[in-house]
Amino acid sequence: MxxxxxxxxxxxxxxxxxxxxxxxxxxxxxxxxxxxxxxxxxxxxxxxxxxxxxxxxxxxxxxxxxxxxxxxxxxxxxxxxxxxxxxxxxxxxxxxxxxxxxxxxxxxxxxxxxxxxxxxxxxxxxxxxxxxxxxxxxxxxxxxxxxxxxxxxxxxxxxxxxxxxxxxxxxxxxxxxxxxxxxxxxxxxxxxxxxxxxxxxxxxxxxxxxxxxxxxxxxxxxxxxxxxxxxxxxxxGREIGERYPKREVTIGREMLRVEGLTKKGVFEDVNFSVHAGEVLGVSGLMGAGRTEIMQAIFGNLSLERGDIYIDGRKATIKNPLHAMEHGIGFITEDRKTEGLMLEESIKNNISLANLGRISGRAGVISKAAEDELVSKAIEELHIKCFGPFHECNNLSGGNQQKVVFAKWIYTNPRILILDEPTRGVDIGAKKEIYSIINELAAKGVAIIMVSSELPEILGMSDRIMVVREGLIRGIIAQEEANQEKVMTLATGGTL
CATH class of the missing domain: 3.40.50.300 (P-loop containing nucleotide triphosphate hydrolases)
Structure with a gap:
């Protein structure tokens, strides 16, 4: 035809x-x-x-x-x-x-x-x-x-x-x-x-x-x-330069450690840590249990056993509110159903995640504080829109994802979990999101990035953790990582 x-x-x-x-x-x-x-x-x-x-x-x-x-x-x-x-x-x-x-x-x-x-x-x-x-x-x-x-x-x-x-x-x-x-x-x-x-x-x-x-x-x-x-x-309309912007890595203290996390039939005996300023990439085939492990850390999935330590102290996280109180943010893989209220404005989406920041002692929202926060988010994250009242449903995929980032960034998380952060996003917006990730890491935020794109994992991570059938098969340092090693572990082989 x-x-x-x-x-x-x-x-x-x-x-x-x-x-x-x-x-x-x-x-x-x-x-x-x-x-x-x-x-x-x-x-x-x-x-x-x-x-x-x-x-x-x-x-x-x-x-x-x-x-x-x-x-x-x-x-x-x-x-x-x-x-x-x-x-x-x-x-x-x-x-x-x-x-x-x-x-x-x-x-x-x-x-x-x-x-x-x-x-x-x-x-x-x-x-x-x-x-x-x-x-x-x-x-x-x-x-x-x-x-x-x-x-x-x-x-x-x-x-x-x-x-x-x-x-x-x-x-x-x-x-x-x-x-x-x-x-x-x-x-x-x-x-x-x-x-x-x-x-x-x-x-x-x-x-x-x-x-x-x-x-x-x-x-x-x-x-x-x-x-x-x-x-x-x-x-x-221009050269983009390096696809994965470089950054000077300064790894700080341990921010998150998990020991023996287990949910039978989903994942078992999961142990890993992530430090301030570090991007820990998480790779594996679909169904390997990557997202489920992150959901459990965030309190969205109940654990049968295992311990979570935040900044060296044992934490009890039974729901997302507990996780947020401990300084954990989570950008989910499906922005349309889990990350955004699509029929609401940019302003409402960002404000609802930051009520504590824009409200006074009596719990009343300060319009001035709200307007300042939303304007700052639009400017700093380069969100292309007609203004704060632009409905998220009418934004491009890349700009929707930036709104999701804005919701969490301004809660000042110490640990940020990113599940497929650039899915369905064009190459220009991807680089902007990579820059946001690097800026957060430079400020000492510990970042866990789940991604199915191997070039992205290899280009952005300081270490790469490979998950297969609910088990951690290995953690590879960035300087030793390549596509062959990651896929070997993801498919059941050994290094």
Whole structure:
């Protein structure tokens, strides 16, 4: 299928998000669509698939101009969009989600459960996904839910599949399986539009890259004829320099130590420490227990045994409030459901996490203190917005993440846990977040950073702790760490 989009314009009220944008997709190619958060990538694809109506420009498919009225019409034409925001019904099973609105029926019009189960299991097996089809979606991890969304697209006879940040919640092994599926689809003539901020993936997988900046088409490059630095410059209009900003490491006293943390069936006998000014990276495959260990330290998950020491003193942490009282902050992996109130303003999100700081003795909020705090956060973290009352739902992913950081930074934590801090964030915003992390470490904050991106772990950590099947398999010093060593431990090997 050949798709050509020319001169596409789109505005929401007074905000023009696409200005003369364009995109050309050839049959059987994997084409990366890149740009900073808010560049218009997803909006352009939503116009293609009928989610939004364009204000100007043309869309042609195989030489004929088209205007799909809705995603179902686009899907019938063979174009499927796997959105970054997962479109799942959490109370239904995997099988029910896969066939919702696409049920296989017998001659009497009844659902053919046997046929649906057989097709579902075959598709899951093709993707290397070992999830029972009768599992309820709410019981699955974000990464597993993402794989189910990909399975949905494979069950349709799609000629074009648009993947928006498909690996953001996947482990390396799951990503490798996805890449194999993409390669097999390419050989069958299926075209893939691949939207991602992960440069390494783009250069490994794709044939061409189209870059948007501020809603405008910048250019298209063939992978063999370009490099990461050129693409970054096209995306942000300038050189970015070092991807992982350097810092002078001054490791201070031990801030957190855990001994023998155990939650049967989840993790066992977990022992580690982190010091003031240190970034302890935490790596491992999905389901290894990384997030669960952090949730237990923060009081969100009950322990069966084990001790937590804060600044050398044994601490009792039974809930997040206890953790906060001990100076622990936690930026969760899912900012949309756990990190932010999306329909509230930047001001309300930051203020609610800092009520003690902006309230007087009687517990009454000081408007002056609140305005000063929020203005300071917007300025210091370079949050791109229309002001304190800008709804978080209308911010780009990178700016949403900065609001989450602001909520916790101004509580002055001594220990900060970061779970996938740059997931779904563009390369420019990533560097800004890395700089924030380094500034906090320089102030003596002890940082634990869980990440599925190995380059990020290797580039930002002073030490790397590898978790596998709920056990700590090893802790590697930064100067000795490399991708091979980390993956050896994560997959059950020994150094």
């Amino acid at each position: 050949q798709i050509e989009m020319k001169g596409i314009d789109k505005s929401f009220g007074q905000n023009q998000v696409l200005k003369n944008a364009g995109f050309v997709l050839a049959p059987g190619e994997v084409h990366a669509l890149m740009g900073e958060n808010g560049a218009g990538k997803s909006t352009l694809m939503k116009i293609l698939t009928g989610v939004y109506t364009r204000d100007g420009g043309t869309v042609t498919v195989d030489g004929k101009e088209v205007l799909y009225k809705n995603p179902q019409e686009a899907e019938r034409a063979g174009i499927v969009f796997i959105h970054q925001e997962l479109n799942v019904l959490f109370d239904l099973t995997v099988e029910e989600n896969l066939f919702l609105g696409k049920e296989i029926r017998n001659r009497l019009g009844m659902c053919n459960q046997k046929a649906m189960r057989k097709k579902a299991e075959a598709t899951l097996e093709k993707l290397g996904v070992q999830i029972p089809v009768d599992r309820v979606m709410s019981e699955l991890s974000v990464g597993q839910q993402q794989m189910i969304e990909i399975c949905k697209a494979l069950m349709v006879d799609a000629r074009v599949i648009i993947m928006d940040e498909p690996t953001a919640a996947l482990t390396q092994s799951e990503t490798a399986v996805l890449f194999e599926v993409i390669q097999s689809l390419r050989k069958k003539g299926v075209s893939i539009v691949y939207i991602s901020h992960r440069m390494e993936e783009i250069f490994e997988l794709c044939d061409r890259i189209t870059v948007l900046r501020d809603g405008t088409y910048i250019g298209t490059k063939k992978i063999p004829e370009t490099n990461m630095n050129e693409i970054v410059k096209m995306m942000i």
